Amino acid sequence: MTRRLRPFVALIALVLVLVGGCADDDAPTSAPTTGAGYQAGDGSFTLWTPEERAAPVTLAGESLDGAPVDSADWRGDVVVVNFWYASCPPCRAEAPDLVELAGTFDDVHFLGVNPRDEAGAARAFEERFAVPYPTILDPQAEVVAAMQGVVPLQAMPTTVVLDREGRPAGRVLGRIDPEILSGIIEDTLEETK
Secondary structure (H helix, E strand, C coil): CCCCHHHHHHHHHHHHHHHHHCCCCCCCCCCCCCCCCCECCCCCEEECCCCCCCCCCCCEEEECCCCEEEHHHHCCCEEEEEECCCCCHHHHHHHHHHHHHHHHCCCEEEEEEECCCCHHHHHHHHHHHCCCCCEEECCCCHHHHHCCCCCCCCECCEEEEECCCCCEEEEEECCCCHHHHHHHHHHHHHCCC
């Protein structure tokens, strides 16, 4: 190997290690999305029984319109959290389904979390799809960090349903199937308060 190729090969190896380190060990693998700018999930879902659930999470930040958002204010209610960004094809594909579900479940809070976009791109996405719920811009990945172990850092989109205590009850990796997400929400709503 020539001296010119060594730095390039080392860089490729480092990228592969870093990308591999971001994968969720218990998550199913999905089709490759090399060059797409995102790691797509396959729509698979995970459910946790109340006994298996992790500690409550608090997701806080500022919405695109500047209002404070804190999931702790919604304790006692079910919350659906969708991690997305504007140029992600499966995020755009699932947006109408999420908007419809948000309209169907009046007693459930929906929250978007966008760790990649500037405010302008996020606002344009929300306007295009008439998103009725708040989105937190998360450029420092603070909200993503609060979900560590539940949301793979590179999987976009990912949707998590929090129970009435703020604990992750279910997760969908990749584009949601509205029937599956609806079922997860309904099951979580039926749990004893």
